Amino acid sequence: MNGEPNMVDERKSVVVTQKFFDGETIRFLEENGCDVTVARFPEGVTDATAGEAELIALLAEADAWIVGHAQVTLSLLQALPRLKIVARRGVGYEKVDLDAARQTGKVVTIAAGGNEESVADRTLALMLGVAHRLRESQQQLIDGPGAILLGHDLYARTVGIIGLGRIARNVVRRLKAFDATVLVHTPRPDPAYADAMGVEYVDLDTLLERADFVSLHAPFKPETKHLINAGRLALMKPDAFLINTGRGGLVDDRALLAALQEERLGGAGLDVFESEANPALADVTRELVRRPDVVATPHSGASTHEGLRRTNQVAARCVVSVLNDQEPPSGCLIVGHSRLRPVY
Known part of the structure; x- marks a missing residue:
C-alpha cells in the first residue's frame, strides 16, 4: 500500500466489525503497530443488527473501530472511553451520531476514494x-x-x-x-x-x-x-x-x-x-x-472484490494516521479534534 504513515509508537487494538476484510489490509495494520480483531457474528447477524451490549463487549479494549453499518450512538461511545477513532468502511456516515462523537472526543472518518x-x-x-x-x-x-x-x-x-x-x-x-x-x-x-x-x-x-x-x-x-x-x-x-x-x-x-x-x-x-x-x-x-x-440489487453497488479492497485500505490508512495524531487521507475526516480538522 502506497503512502504509508509512520508506525504507531506502541501496539494498538483495532476491531473490525465489517465483513470481507482482506488479508493484505490486516497485514498493513499489523506492520504499522496494530493488533487486529475481525468480529465474527452469527449467521444472519451483522454489525447493523448486533445489539449495543454486544458491540460494547467487542470494542471494550479497542483503540480503533472499522465499522460497517452499525448505529453509532452517544450511549455506545460513552461506554468506550479508550476508543479514539470510528472509521467507516464506506462514504456514508448518516448512522454515526456526529454530535456524540464530538462530545466524547472521537474522530470519525470515511473511506473517501475507495468505492x-x-x-x-x-x-x-x-x-x-x-x-x-x-x-x-x-x-x-x-x-x-x-x-x-x-x-x-x-x-x-x-x-x-x-x-x-x-x-x-x-x-x-x-x-x-x-x-x-x-x-x-x-x-x-x-x-x-x-x-x-x-x-x-x-x-x-x-x-x-x-x-x-x-x-x-x-x-x-x-x-x-x-x-x-x-x-x-x-x-x-x-x-x-x-x-x-x-x-x-x-x-x-x-x-x-x-x-x-x-x-x-x-x-x-x-x-x-x-x-x-x-x-x-x-x-x-x-x-x-x-x-x-x-x-x-441489495445495496451492494460497492461490493466488488476490488472496491472492498480499496475501501478497506483507505479505512486502515485513516486508522493508522489518527492513532499517530496525523491527518488522515484527503477527504476522509468528518469529525476531528484540535489537531485534526475535518474537511466537511
Whole structure:
C-alpha cells in the first residue's frame, strides 16, 4: 500500500466489525503497530443488527473501530472511553451520531476514494439492465419460448444526474462514452467542470422533465428525504427510468411503486430502498423487486472484490494516521479534534 504513515509508537487494538476484510489490509495494520480483531457474528447477524451490549463487549479494549453499518450512538461511545477513532468502511456516515462523537472526543472518518468506481459501474449496469429489459428477457428464456422484447438505448439519450460528488462524476465520465447528453442538478455548480465535461446545470424540475434516465447521487439529509416524491415522479417522462444507487430515503418508495403500477414510468434500477432504515416498508420493497420493470440489487453497488479492497485500505490508512495524531487521507475526516480538522 502506497503512502504509508509512520508506525504507531506502541501496539494498538483495532476491531473490525465489517465483513470481507482482506488479508493484505490486516497485514498493513499489523506492520504499522496494530493488533487486529475481525468480529465474527452469527449467521444472519451483522454489525447493523448486533445489539449495543454486544458491540460494547467487542470494542471494550479497542483503540480503533472499522465499522460497517452499525448505529453509532452517544450511549455506545460513552461506554468506550479508550476508543479514539470510528472509521467507516464506506462514504456514508448518516448512522454515526456526529454530535456524540464530538462530545466524547472521537474522530470519525470515511473511506473517501475507495468505492466510487464500483458504484459508478453499478449505476451504469442498472441503467443498461432496466432499459434493455435484461431481467424480463432472461425470464422469457427460462419460461420459453424466448420472445424478443424491445428495450431502449442508453446511447445518445439524455441522462439527469442529481448530486455531483465523486460517484456522480465517475458516472458522468462513463456516460460520455455513450454520447449521452448529461444534465446535472447540484447546489454547488462548478462552471469549470461543466466546460471540461460538457454537462449542463439545470434546476431539478427541468432535469426531471427532460431526462430519459434520472440517477440519484445526492447525500441523504433531512432536507433531501423524499427528494423524489409523487409530485416529482409525475414530472418524468412516462418511458423514463429512475436509478438510485445513493440512499433509499431519497425516494418515496410508495410513490415510486404507484408510478410503476400505473405505467407512468418506464422502470427503475434500484440498489437502495427505504426499508433499509424503516422495516415497516419491507412490503413495499418486496413489491418493487418482484416487478419485471425493476432491476434491483441489495445495496451492494460497492461490493466488488476490488472496491472492498480499496475501501478497506483507505479505512486502515485513516486508522493508522489518527492513532499517530496525523491527518488522515484527503477527504476522509468528518469529525476531528484540535489537531485534526475535518474537511466537511
